[in-house]
Amino acid sequence: MSKAQETVLEIDLGALTHNFNYLKSKLKRETKFLAVVKAFAYGSDSVSVAKHLQDLDVDYFAVAYTNEGVVLRDAGITKPILVLHPLPSSFETIIERCLEPSLYNSKVLNEFIEVASAKQQRNYPVHIKFNTGLNRLGFWQTDVDYVVSKLKATSSVVAKSVFSHLAASEDLEEKDFTLNQIETFKNIASNFEKQIGYKPWLHICNTSGVVNFSNAHFDMIRCGIGLYGFGNSAKEDENLKPIASLKSVISQIHKIEPNESVGYNRAYKSHGYQKTATIPIGHADGISRIYGNEKGFVFVNDKKAPIIGNVCMDMIMVNITDIDCKEGDEVIVFDSNKKAANLAESAQTISYEIITSISQRVKRLIIK
Ligand SMILES: *Cc1c(COP(=O)(O)O)cnc(C)c1O
Numbered sequence: 606m607s608k609a610q611e612t613v614l615e616i617d618l619g620a621l622t623h624n625f626n627y628l629k630s631k632l633k634r635e636t637k638f639l640a641v642v643k644a645f646a647y648g649s650d651s652v653s654v655a656k657h658l659q660d661l662d663v664d665y666f667a668v669a670y671t672n673e674g675v676v677l678r679d680a681g682i683t684k685p686i687l688v689l690h691p692l693p694s695s696f697e698t699i700i701e702r703c704l705e706p707s708l709y710n711s712k713v714l715n716e717f718i719e720v721a722s723a724k725q726q727r728n729y730p731v732h733i734k735f736n737t738g739l740n741r742l743g744f745w746q747t748d749v750d751y752v753v754s755k756l757k758a759t760s761s762v763v764a765k766s767v768f769s770h771l772a773a774s775e776d777l778e779e780k781d782f783t784l785n786q787i788e789t790f791k792n793i794a795s796n797f798e799k800q801i802g803y804k805p806w807l808h809i810c811n812t813s814g815v816v817n818f819s820n821a822h823f824d825m826i827r828c829g830i831g832l833y834g835f836g837n838s839a840k841e842d843e844n845l846k847p848i849a850s851l852k853s854v855i856s857q858i859h860k861i862e863p864n865e866s867v868g869y870n871r872a873y874k875s876h877g878y879q880k881t882a883t884i885p886i887g888h889a890d891g892i893s894r895i896y897g898n899e900k901g902f903v904f905v906n907d908k909k910a911p912i913i914g915n916v917c918m919d920m921i922m923v924n925i926t927d928i929d930c931k932e933g934d935e936v937i938v939f940d941s942n943k944k945a946a947n948l949a950e951s952a953q954t955i956s957y958e959i960i961t962s963i964s965q966r967v968k969r970l971i972i973k
Pocket of ligand 1: 643770829
């Protein structure tokens with residue numbers, strides 16, 4: 606692969622195929638695979654990722670918000686798309702663009718039925734979300750009667766699935782809590798089926814649920830982070846390949862004297878004769894100010910170069926005193942060896958935040 610000559614996020618579709626096949630190998634043949642491609646496919650590129658997964662015959666997609674689904678439809682994605690967190694102001698668009706809403710409280714349920722009826726829909730597919738302990742979105746277990754009565758009173762919509770979301774599937778110390786969520790979900794589902802008289806699909810597992818709770822895959826699973834190459838554990842990270850590599854280049858090298866300062870607010874003071882490199886990537890690109898002052902680092906010719914001083918909007922300065930390098934050399938923020946997880950750890954955050962933070966200013970380069 607040619608070396609980066611500017612800041613670029615490379616997206617490796619081969620790695621995506623690998624991750625998809627690996628996660629699929631954890632499922633029974635009949636279990637459906639929903640790919641979560643919200644937030645630009647976790648900061649990568651939602652259109653190229655979704656097209657590739659559609660070619661691999663994934664069953665379903667999910668996004669968080671309606672406008673994310675519209676982008677996929679405009680790009681020619683024809684598979685069903687679940688919108689996890691739609692707001693009533695977008696319900697007309699949902700129907701016009703054949704997107705499928707998650708309905709999570711009585712306000713959105715009633716307003717969606719109203720819009721679907723006004724648009725003369727019959728059996729429009731919707732997904733009913735129940736809260737089983739995350740306490741974020743969803744009807745309560747005690748709402749089943751109410752939801753079913755609303756659904757039975759209309760022919761405009763049909764419950765294609767009933768689902769919930771796990772709060773701590775990656776944390777085996779919370780195993781009892783997760784098993785309890787799964788039990789609650791089963792009770793909700795059987796009550797729902799009994800009352801409505803048909804069997805909607807059931808789903809509760811995210812990536813860590815797929816890996817850790819194989820008895821809870823039900824009819825479909827919803828994978829996000831695993832597709833992008835992170836498994837929320839050292840063991841699963843081994844089986845997955847990060848699809849995104851963030852690369853840049855040294856634009857200038859400075860030689861500084863003892864006691865000179867570097868960057869805004871003079872936050873860094875040199876300890877002796879030192880060499881610094883300026884890199885064209887800053888907090889506007891997703892390198893949070895948290896990484897400044899030696900909390901974060903990049904790799905220059907395979908050696909770790911700590912970020913010194915404050916992260917600027919468009920640049921960082923790194924310490925290359927002991928690194929043999931020159932202007933124009935490639936810089937790696939993360940790739941499949943030098944993982945975003947390392948950076949996440951040093952900044953006390955999680956891989957999800959690092960990869961979704963890479964801003965749209967950074968050019969995406971799709972590698973087939
Ligand atoms: C984001 C999201 C997922 C995907 O979770 P991962 O841990 O990334 O696999 C699944 N379900 C819901 C409801 C989500 O919001």
